[in-house]
Amino acid sequence: MPFVTAKDQKPSYDVVVVGSGAGGGQSAYTLAMDGAKVLMLEAGRRYVPEAETAMFQTPDQAPLAGEGTTDKPFGFYDATVDGGWQVPGEPYVRVSEEPAGRFDWWRARMLGGRTNHWGRISLRNGPYDFKPRARDGLGFDWPIGYEDVAPYYDKVELLIGVYGTNEGLENTPNSAPGCLLPPPAPLVSDLLIAQRAKRLGVPAIAGHRAVLTRPLDFRHSPARLHPGNPIAQRILAEDMRRRASCVWATPCGRGCAIRANYQSTTVHLPPALASGNLDITTDAMVYEVTMGRDGRASGVSFVDRLTGGHQHVAARVVILAASACESVRILLNSRSTQFPDGLANTSGKVGRYLMDTVGSTLGGQIPLLENLPPLNEDAADGHQLYTPWWLYGPQHAGKLGFARGYHIEFGGGKRMPGYGTAAGLEWLTGGSYGAKFKQDVRRYYGSFVYFDGRGEMIPNDRSFCEIDPLVKDKWGIPVLRFHWEWSDHERGQAAHMQQTFAAIIDAMGGRTHGAAQTDGAKAIAPGGSIIHEVGGAIMGSDPKSSVTNKWGQTWDVANLFVADGAVFASNADKNPTLTIMALAWRASDHILGRMRRKEL
Amino acid sequence: MDRRTSIKWVLAASAAWPVLATRSTRADSSLPVRGYGTDPKLVADYRPGELWPLTLSASQRRLTSTLADLILPADEHSPSASAVGVVDFIDEWVSAPYEDHQRDQTIIVDGLGWMIGESIRQSGKVFSDLDTTQQHALCDAICDEARARSELHSAARFFALFRDLASAGFYSSPVGRKDLNFIGNVPLARFDGPPAALLKTLGLQ
Numbered sequence: 001m002p003f004v005t006a007k008d009q010k011p012s013y014d015v016v017v018v019g020s021g022a023g024g025g026q027s028a029y030t031l032a033m034d035g036a037k038v039l040m041l042e043a044g045r046r047y048v049p050e051a052e053t054a055m056f057q058t059p060d061q062a063p064l065a066g067e068g069t070t071d072k073p074f075g076f077y078d079a080t081v082d083g084g085w086q087v088p089g090e091p092y093v094r095v096s097e098e099p100a101g102r103f104d105w106w107r108a109r110m111l112g113g114r115t116n117h118w119g120r121i122s123l124r125n126g127p128y129d130f131k132p133r134a135r136d137g138l139g140f141d142w143p144i145g146y147e148d149v150a151p152y153y154d155k156v157e158l159l160i161g162v163y164g165t166n167e168g169l170e171n172t173p174n175s176a177p178g179c180l181l182p183p184p185a186p187l188v189s190d191l192l193i194a195q196r197a198k199r200l201g202v203p204a205i206a207g208h209r210a211v212l213t214r215p216l217d218f219r220h221s222p223a224r225l226h227p228g229n230p231i232a233q234r235i236l237a238e239d240m241r242r243r244a245s246c247v248w249a250t251p252c253g254r255g256c257a258i259r260a261n262y263q264s265t266t267v268h269l270p271p272a273l274a275s276g277n278l279d280i281t282t283d284a285m286v287y288e289v290t291m292g293r294d295g296r297a298s299g300v301s302f303v304d305r306l307t308g309g310h311q312h313v314a315a316r317v318v319i320l321a322a323s324a325c326e327s328v329r330i331l332l333n334s335r336s337t338q339f340p341d342g343l344a345n346t347s348g349k350v351g352r353y354l355m356d357t358v359g360s361t362l363g364g365q366i367p368l369l370e371n372l373p374p375l376n377e378d379a380a381d382g383h384q385l386y387t388p389w390w391l392y393g394p395q396h397a398g399k400l401g402f403a404r405g406y407h408i409e410f411g412g413g414k415r416m417p418g419y420g421t422a423a424g425l426e427w428l429t430g431g432s433y434g435a436k437f438k439q440d441v442r443r444y445y446g447s448f449v450y451f452d453g454r455g456e457m458i459p460n461d462r463s464f465c466e467i468d469p470l471v472k473d474k475w476g477i478p479v480l481r482f483h484w485e486w487s488d489h490e491r492g493q494a495a496h497m498q499q500t501f502a503a504i505i506d507a508m509g510g511r512t513h514g515a516a517q518t519d520g521a522k523a524i525a526p527g528g529s530i531i532h533e534v535g536g537a538i539m540g541s542d543p544k545s546s547v548t549n550k551w552g553q554t555w556d557v558a559n560l561f562v563a564d565g566a567v568f569a570s571n572a573d574k575n576p577t578l579t580i581m582a583l584a585w586r587a588s589d590h591i592l593g594r595m596r597r598k599e600l
Numbered sequence: 601m602d603r604r605t606s607i608k609w610v611l612a613a614s615a616a617w618p619v620l621a622t623r624s625t626r627a628d629s630s631l632p633v634r635g636y637g638t639d640p641k642l643v644a645d646y647r648p649g650e651l652w653p654l655t656l657s658a659s660q661r662r663l664t665s666t667l668a669d670l671i672l673p674a675d676e677h678s679p680s681a682s683a684v685g686v687v688d689f690i691d692e693w694v695s696a697p698y699e700d701h702q703r704d705q706t707i708i709v710d711g712l713g714w715m716i717g718e719s720i721r722q723s724g725k726v727f728s729d730l731d732t733t734q735q736h737a738l739c740d741a742i743c744d745e746a747r748a749r750s751e752l753h754s755a756a757r758f759f760a761l762f763r764d765l766a767s768a769g770f771y772s773s774p775v776g777r778k779d780l781n782f783i784g785n786v787p788l789a790r791f792d793g794p795p796a797a798l799l800k801t802l803g804l805q
Contacts, residue, residue: 058774059772061645066772067768069635072638082638184791185792185794187794191804192804249784249785250785375798418768434671437671438779442779
């Protein structure tokens with residue numbers, strides 16, 4: 001089965017999946033490989049990474065040296081198509097434009113969604129992360145624990161390919177044997193950061209990223225992933241053989257034409273399509289889940305972006321995986337006499353507890369890294385090493401003044417020269433120009449390091465989205481309005497990050513670029529800018545205070561599921577993508593079981 | 601400085617700029633000029649002027665060339681800025697239809713105008729005709745914002761942006777990559793990390 005237009009769709013499907021990113025891709029994969037007839041609807045256009053990815057293009061081949069613009073915020077060669085914090089014709093509303101109260105909503109209108117450009121950082125939530133309230137009384141506990149999700153983390157890692165090591169650190173789980181690929185060799189800057197951070201008691205271990213540091217184990221993994229399903233095993237083995245391993249060049253954010261990293265379009269969708277059980281319709285902007293008289297979802301309605309026509313498709317089960325906020329928007333726009341405040345919203349919690357990640361950055365210049373010999377430092381495109389949160393003890397003892405923690409993403413190296421190579425060097429050069437400037441650029445090239453903190457935001461009542469009563473997008477679909485507020489916990493983390501980064505830079509004998517920011521409110525990046533949007537349809541154990549149960553099944557509508565970041569009841573410092581996939585696989589296994597038992 | 605920082609910086613710079621007689625104008629403002637859009641073809645080779653018209657005048661381009669070569673002259677490692685297309689790059693940049701680039705255009709065009717006016721005021725010649733000592737004297741006064749006299753702050757901001765753009769054009773070129781001994785962006789069968797001898801020298805092994 002193939003890519004189909006609206007008129008070629010079947011009259012009905014077992015499951016319709018809205019969205020094609022991490023959650024949608026994993027759902028469609030799991031369901032189709034096990035025989036369910038699936039239709040995937042994607043709002044953006046079809047995207048073919050093998051043909052469209054700019055793999056070895058250099059900045060001089062791009063307009064503006066490839067620097068970002070409002071059309072392509074992450075640079076010309078970034079994989080994102082028709083996306084960004086603003087999408088033409090698809091507005092949203094913010095109640096505040098102030099940095100402290102704004103939420104910027106990232107979208108990618110393309111097959112595979114934001115998985116095409118994401119950072120590939122694949123960290124597991126740990127046991128604490130599923131029961132945060134039990135530990136400190138803040139936020140919410142999930143209705144599941146680490147042990148419920150661990151087998152699915154293993155499966156996802158085996159399927160997509162994740163490098164890393166098992167270090168046995170607190171709340172930083174090990175993977176089952178054989179799940180992880182070997183980590184890449186660290187760079188000089190990585191090793192220097194690790195050495196000096198260690199002197200401060202800050203650990204640095206191998207990063208975890210969805211990049212193939214060697215070919216996947218196509219002989220054994222398919223049987224581990226699909227026991228008792230020889231067809232799925234054969235399809236997956238064939239597909240794994242077609243994925244090349246990393247060639248240690250070109251940034252992952254461009255996507256990967258040789259399929260050496262995870263993106264939904266190169267990992268989930270090809271085998272799912274090969275199963276013959278998946279149809280995909282692109283340019284299908286879903287705006288409503290329709291309800292039958294039996295109180296069950298009957299299907300979804302969408303705008304065909306190519307014709308502007310409105311279409312409907314029927315299914316036994318509806319899975320929303322359109323991105324946390326877009327899934328919320330679909331629910332809130334699906335109003336009926338039974339659900340006047342939006343579908344599956346009798347709790348009033350749809351749109352509530354929107355979360356992003358706490359972000360703060362500091363860079364520095366390190367004399368020890370000056371004038372190194374020529375080195376190819378493209379490596380795995382960064383994150384060879386990282387620092388997991390390490391201060392559980394002092395925090396438990398009440399010594400930090402904020403709850404929850406952060407991990408550190410850091411790096412350096414002689415990366416592809418471009419706009420940033422020689423820009424703004426006055427703080428080091430005193431404004432040199434001429435022959436001296438060229439010498440200075442050579443001296444400083446490759447001597448910079450950066451530190452990005454990624455911390456846990458605790459859900460709060462003042463961070464949410466709702467339908468704006470006035471504004472509609474170009475198809476007439478009502479749009480979201482965002483409310484946003486940080487708490488002292490997040491501001492405290494951001495200030496602590498700055499202090500930590502400055503201490504590490506100092507321990508490296510370097511100097512920080514600008515002073516470390518001691519005011520957390522100024523150190524914290526605006527909401528939405530880290531693009532870890534989760535929450536809005538949180539899972540829980542009580543229908544009165546949550547939108548879905550532990551399977552992502554909405555409390556109100558038995559055959560309606562949410563399989564993206566919207567179900568997150570907390571947003572650990574760990575980047576959400578791996579958890580989105582693990583939960584989507586788990587939910588789809590549950591759906592398959594209930595469909596077999598004719599309960600759905 | 602990353603682009604986000606530089607945008608903030610440019611915003612501050614344009615707000616502080618005094619109103620000058622020579623405001624920048626688009627060469628052909630009757631044509632609707634758009635950016636490359638949210639879905640440009642990536643696997644292609646773009647040349648300045650291909651996506652939007654270049655807008656600097658011949659005299660502005662001459663001065664741009666002189667100044668770029670003053671900042672990035674030929675030396676034993678690499679040729680000068682103008683020899684690797686930096687003038688076209690700067691022209692493409694300031695002619696781009698995006699808001700940030702329009703702000704940069706104002707700073708660059710007004711700054712080039714200031715350079716011309718100032719060199720005539722000081723020595724009765726256009727900047728390109730000054731001798732090297734005179735050119736350096738003028739640039740020394742504006743090459744570092746932190747040290748520039750207060751009445752020269754706008755000019756110093758212009759110089760900083762110009763230097764950023766000239767070096768962006770230079771170091772993103774094949775010549776610039778070679779100058780920095782960049783040896784990446786090639787497929788490797790394996791990646792072994794830095795040589796052990798180097799790590800030993802640095803005390804990392």
